[in-house]
Amino acid sequence: xxxxxxxxxxxxxxxxxxxxxxxxxxxxxxxxxxxxxxxxxxxxxxxxxxxxxxxxxxxxxxxxxxxxxxxxxxxxxxxxxxxxxxxxxxxxxxxxxxxxxxxxxxxxxxxxxxxxx
Amino acid sequence: xxxxxxxxxxxxxxxxxxxxxxxxxxxxxxxxxxxxxxxxxxxxxxxxxxxxxxxxxxxxxxxxxxxxxxxxxxxxxxxxxxxxxxxxxxxxxxxxxxxxxxxxxxxxxxxxxxxxx
Numbered sequence: 001x002x003x004x005x006x007x008x009x010x011x012x013x014x015x016x017x018x019x020x021x022x023x024x025x026x027x028x029x030x031x032x033x034x035x036x037x038x039x040x041x042x043x044x045x046x047x048x049x050x051x052x053x054x055x056x057x058x059x060x061x062x063x064x065x066x067x068x069x070x071x072x073x074x075x076x077x078x079x080x081x082x083x084x085x086x087x088x089x090x091x092x093x094x095x096x097x098x099x100x101x102x103x104x105x106x107x108x109x110x111x112x113x114x115x116x117x
Numbered sequence: 118x119x120x121x122x123x124x125x126x127x128x129x130x131x132x133x134x135x136x137x138x139x140x141x142x143x144x145x146x147x148x149x150x151x152x153x154x155x156x157x158x159x160x161x162x163x164x165x166x167x168x169x170x171x172x173x174x175x176x177x178x179x180x181x182x183x184x185x186x187x188x189x190x191x192x193x194x195x196x197x198x199x200x201x202x203x204x205x206x207x208x209x210x211x212x213x214x215x216x217x218x219x220x221x222x223x224x225x226x227x228x229x230x231x232x233x234x
Contacts, residue, residue, distance in 0.1 A: 054191045058182040061196065065175040074171045074198040079178065081191040 004105035044089040121222035
């Protein structure tokens with residue numbers, strides 16, 4: 001996962017390829033707490049992070065938001081009391097691109113270094 | 118709506134009443150941009166706010182989060198590029214309490230005073 005989290009997003013066009021099923025399988029081996037969620041027919045790479053209260057969840061949302069802005073690729077962040085659901089996918093190709101796997105790995109790295117207790 | 122937004126949340130117990138259909142109707146007259154969304158059988162009071170980019174959406178999420186913390190009642194905040202979906206409901210009673218209407222009005226006030234262009 002350390003390698004994945006060190007990669008950078010590439011420019012993504014409408015004709016860029018979705019990850020194959022095999023690629024997704026390989027990615028999930030490196031991101032064991034993540035899963036693929038089908039949202040209205042669009043595959044998204046998703047993890048729910050747990051926190052001790054609302055404020056801690058909100059701080060994490062802010063941090064993931066800053067990470068997203070830094071790399072110019074943006075997730076959906078569902079913030080509730082004690083949890084944040086992070087979903088990465090690529091709008092242009094209606095599914096999961098390698099960039100999403102990279103951003104999930106960077107999210108994981110952020111959580112482990114600054115938020116895991 | 119100004120009156121609603123000036124009210125305070127009351128302590129809510131598991132046997133506190135859900136708002137009646139008539140009460141919800143009256144509330145929505147005062148909150149015309151909000152609607153009731155059925156999420157897995159639980160009614161939630163919901164509005165999607167639009168923004169010019171991801172950062173503006175994230176700043177609004179942070180502001181609503183601070184409002185929620187101030188009043189000790191917490192929504193679900195779904196932050197994406199250019200939009201934030203705010204959902205208020207009361208976990209204890211599995212639906213919409215008067216507190217949720219008050220918090221929706223306070224959210225609206227916050228948006229109008231600090232974020233509306």
